[in-house]
Amino acid sequence: MPGTTQLNLNIPDTTKPRVVVVGGGFAAVNFVKSLPGHQYQVVMLSKTNYFGFWPLLYQVATAGLESESIGEPLRQLFDGHEDFHFRSVAVIGLDPDQNLVHTAINDLPYDYLVLATGTKTDYFGNAEIEKNAFSLKDISEAVDLRNQLLRSFELANLTQDPAERQRLLNFVIAGAGPTGVELSGALAQMRSHVLPADYPDLDITKMNIYLVDGVDRVLPPMSAYASQHAHSYLQELGVQFKLNQLVDSYDGQTVKLKDGETLETRTLIWAAGVTGNLVAGLPDDRVEHGRYLVNHYNMVQGYQNVFAIGDVALMKTKDYPKGHPQVSPPAMQQGTHLAQNLARERRGEVWAPFAYLDKGTLAIVGRSRAVADLPGGFHLGGLLAWITWLTVHIYYLSGFRNKLVVTANWAYRLFTRQPGTRIILETNNQRSVRRPA
Template sequence: MLEMNKLSLNIPDTTKPRVVVIGGGFGGVNLVKYLPEKDFQIVMLSKQNYYGFWPLLYQVATAGLEPESIAEPIRKLFDDRHDFHFRFVRVTDIDPTAKTVNTLIGAIKYDYLVIATGTQSNYFGNKQIEQKSFPLKQLSDAVNLRSQLLQSFEQASMTRDKQIRQGLLNIVIAGAGPTGVELAGSLAEMRQHILPKDYPGLDFREMNIYLVDGLDRVLPPLTPASSKRAHEDLEKLGVNIKLNKLVASYDGEIVTFKDGEQIPTQTLVWAAGVTGATIEGMPAASVERGRYIVNQFNQIAGFEDIFAIGDIAVMKTDKWPKGHPQVAQPALQQGAHLAKNLVRQLRQEAWKPFEYFDKGSLAIVGRARAVADLPGNKSLGGFIAWVAWLFVHIYYLIGFRSKLIVLSNWVYRLFTYERGTRIIIRPLVRHDDKTVVELQSAGK
C-alpha cells in the first residue's frame, strides 16, 4: 500500500461549477443522477466504494441474501459520465470560509457542497455496548453479524455445558424499529425451518430471540394498529418481546437491563438508535441532535452554498415539526429536488421549496406477514402487505443484476424455505473459561 503522503485526490481543474458530494447513499446518489454533467463537475467523496440498499441488510445478516446482491460499485453507477469523479476516502473536516473539504489525502475546493453522510449507530455514550455489541448499519456489519450467528451455532453444537450453550443460542436485539422487527422475524423463521436441518444435534427449542425496546410498542414510526399486528405476528413466530425495557450494560456475555434483569448471550444486536454522521468544521449552531438544520431548500442554516440532504438533515415543517423520518424516501426526494434547484440556479430561475411526498411505511415480519401504512390513513396487513413489501424493495434496488438476483432468491425461498450460502468468512477467537475456541477456514 502507498503511504498517505504519496496520494492525492487528483481531481482535474474545471471551468464549470464544482459540486462536491460527501456520502454515497440514497441522497447523494440520487442527487448525482439528476445533475447534468454538461453543467457541473461532480466530485463524490465516500468512505465506502459501493451504494447499498440498506433496508435489506438484515437479510444478509441472516443468510437470506449475499452481500453483493444488495450493493453496486459507485463507479459502475456512473461509468457513462466523463466529469464525475469518485474518491474512496474519508473526509476529516470542512472549512466553510475557504470553501474547502479536507480529507486524509488532501483538500478540494467546492462551489457547492452537499453533505449526505446519513447516520451512524447511537450508543448513547455507552462505550462497553459500542465495543461488544453488533450494529447493523452497513454491509460489513451484516457480514460480521452473519459470521457471529453461524459461529455461535457451531460452538453450541460442540459443547455439553448447558449454561454456555444457552448463552450461545440466546440472541438479544435492542431496538424494535423496522430493523429490529425484521431481523427478529427472519431469525425466528431460520430457527423453525433452516437451523434444525443444519444442526440436527441441537434442540432449537432452546434458542431464544429477544426483541427489547424502551418504548411501549414495536414499530413506533407506524400506526398503533400496524404496531399491534406486527407484535402479534412476532409472538406467533415465538419472539420474546420486552417493552419499556432499557439496556444498561453488556460485557460480551450478559445483557443487564436498567431494572436489573439479566440475559446471558454472546450476541447483542444494537438497533436501538441512530445519530447523524456530522463532520468537523461546521458551526455548532447549525446542528441539532446530531443533524444539520436546513431550510426549505436544504441549505444548512447560515450558508447559501452548503446543503444537507437525507438522514443528516432536519427540515422542520408544520407537518413534520421534528423533521422528516430518517428513511430512504426523504433522501431520494431531497437529492433529486436539490439537483433541479442547482440547475435552476445556473439558469437564474427561482428555486422551488422542497415538499415531501409521504409514500407510506412498510415492515415485514415473516413469510406472508407484513404491515403497511399508506397515504390517506390506510393500513394493510398480512399477505397483501407482504407482496407490496416485496415489489417495493425490488423496484428500488439499483441495477438489473441486483433485481434479478434478489427476486430469484426470494422465489426460491418461497417454495423451499431455503436460505443462501451459510458460510463463515471471518474467523472468531473466543475465550470461554480459559479455553480458546478457534474456528478457522478449512486448510489453515
C-alpha cells in the first residue's frame, strides 16, 4: 500500500553459526554475556528493549523506586559485544523443522535457538479476574499498579460516600509467595509512615491490607522458619490474612472467596501464580505444566539445536522432580551453563550436564525485616537477613548507574522513611479507578 513502511530485521549474513535468543531476561542476558562473540553471531529478539530487575518491581509499584532504576537498555548492556544484534520485535511462532523463527516482521533462520521467554501471569482460566485484577510482571504493570494505588488514596480523600471510601482503602493481594509478602509489607509501611502525612484529612487507619492464599502459610516455597517469621512480621505491620482461601471471582468492586466471604475493594493484586510464556510451534508433548521439557543440557526434548533456559524450562532431576524454582538464580545459572556448553562444542569437548547450585532464598518483609533460607539448613531473620537482602540485590543489579541510584534511594528511605516520588502517570489502563467527572 502507498505510504506503508517496509520493515526488515536487517540481520547481516554470516559464516558463523547463528544463535537466535528469544527473550531478554536473566537467562537470556547471562547466556549472551557468557557466549564467545567471536565464535557465533548472536541475535536477541525481545518485545521490550530493556533488561528489568524483576525482584524490585514491587518497589516501583509502591513508589519506593523510580522505574528507570531497575531497567537497563539491552543495546547498552551489550554495547561492544562482538557480532551481537538486538531487535525489539515480537516472536509469533517457530518452525523447528525448517530452523526458522517467525517474527511480526519476517522470518529469521537459525543454527541454534535459545528460548528464554520467562513467565506470564497465570489466571487459571478466570477471564473476569484477568480483566479486573492488577498483575506485576514488568515495569509497565508496576507503573500501572502505582497509579492505581495513588489514585485510590486521592479518590478516597474526595468521596463523600463512606462505602466507596472504604472500598478504595481496601487492598487485596492474592498469593502469599514472595511477591505478595513483599507487596503487603511495603503497603503496610506506607500506611504507617507516609500516608498520614500525605493525606492528613483522610483516616488512614481505615486502610486494610488482605493477603489471600489457598495454603495454610505465607511463603510456601520457603522453609517453615521463614514462613513463621514472615507471618509474624506482617502481623506486626497489621496485615490481615485469609489463608486456606482461594479467590473465586472479582468484578472490579467485590472479591468473592471460595467459601462465600466477600471483600469490597477497588484493587485486587494478582500474585497467585505464573506459567511459562510459550511460543507457538513446538509439539504439545514437549510441554508440561506450561514449561518446555528439557534434558540435562537444556535441549528441548527431541531437538539437538533448540534449547529452553530459565523459568520456561522444565528440567526434572532427583532433587527437583517438578523442575527448578521459577526464580532468577536457576535462570542465570542455566544461561551461563548453556553458553559454556556451546563453547565446549566448538572446542570438540563433551558437554557437561547442568547442576543447580542453590545459594539460598531471600524475602523482604519491610524495613529491617527479612527472612533467608541459606545452604546447609541455615536460616536468618530480622535485621541480618534484611542487610543480606539489600547486599544481594545491589550486587545483582545491572549497570553502575542503577546500583548507585538504588543505593541512594534506599539510604534516603532508611533515614527518612519516605519512599520515592509519588506521582500519578495517567495511562489508558481501563482497570484503574478514575476521578469522577
